[in-house]
Amino acid sequence: MEIVLLTALGVGGATVIGALLGFIFKNPSHKFNDIILSFAAGVMLCAAVVGLIIPSLEYGGKWSILVTVAGVFCGAICLNLIDKLVPHLHKMTGVDQEMHPDKTAQLNKVLLFVIAIGIHNLPEGIAAGVSFGSDNVAHALTVAGGIALQNIPEGMVIIAPMVAAGMSRKRTFVIAMMTGVVEVIGTFIGYFAVSISGVILPFALAFAGGTMLYVISDEMIPETHSHGCERAATYSLLGGFALMLAFDFLLG
Helix, strand or coil: CHHHHHHHHHHHHHHHHHHHHHHHCCCCCHHHHHHHHHHHHHHHHHHHHHHHHHHHHHHCHHHHHHHHHHHHHHHHHHHHHHHHHCCCHHHHCCHHHCCCCCHHHHHHHHHHHHHHHHHHHHHHHHHHHHHHHHCCHHHHHHHHHHHHHHHHHHHHHCHHHHHHCCCCHHHHHHHHHHHHHHHHHHHHHHHHHHHHCHHHHHHHHHHHHHHHHHHHHHHHHHHHCCCCCHHHHHHHHHHHHHHHHHHHHHHC
8 A cells, every 4th residue: 555655645746846846847849748748658558558458358367358459448548538628638739829918818728738737647547556456566567657747847847827818826836736635546446446356357458458549649759749750759759668678667
C-alpha cells in the first residue's frame, strides 16, 4: 500500500513539477514541446503495452484474448465519449495564441481548457492504480513512470494560458496542482477496484491500456506532428519507448 501511495503522489506531483517548469520556461518553442511530448508518448506506449495489455493477456485465462481486446476498445470508447464533451488536447495547446481580447471570454476558454486536462487525468490515474493489481511492481512502475513523464509537459502547457488570462501566479499554481490531485484520486480508485475484485483485473488492465493508447494516438501524436517537427518527434517517441522497455527489462 505504501508504494501505491508514493506512486499516486509521484504521478500527481509530476503535474506540479511541470507547472513549476511552466513558470520558468514561459514560452518554449513548438519543437521543444513536440520532442518532449513525443518522448512521453513513447514512454506511455511502452507502458500501455508491456505494463497493462500483456499482463491482461497473461491473467485472462481461457478467454484472455477476447477479454483483453474488449477491454482495450472499451477504454478507448470511454475516452472517445469524454472527448465529445471536452476539447481535444491538440486544439487546447494553442489557446494562449488564440485568446479573445475580452478577459471574460478569455478566462472561460482557459477554465474549459483546465477542466479538460483534469478530466483526461482521471483515467490516467486509474491506469496507474490498476497496474498494481497484477502484483508485478516492475510493470506497475513502468506504467506509473510513463504517465508521470507525460504529466510534466502537460503541466507546463496549462500555465501560460492561465497567466495570459490575468490569473495570479498563486492561483494558477493551485489550479494546476488540483489537476494533479485528480490523478492521485484516480490512482486509488483503480487500485481499490482491482483489490476488491480480482476477477475484473484482466479487463481492468486492458481497459487502462486502451485509455492510454487512445490518448497517445488521438491527442499526443497529432499535436507533435502539427508544427513541422515530425521527424524529430518520431525519433523522440522511439527513444522514449526504448528507454522504458529497457527500464522494464532491467527491473523485471
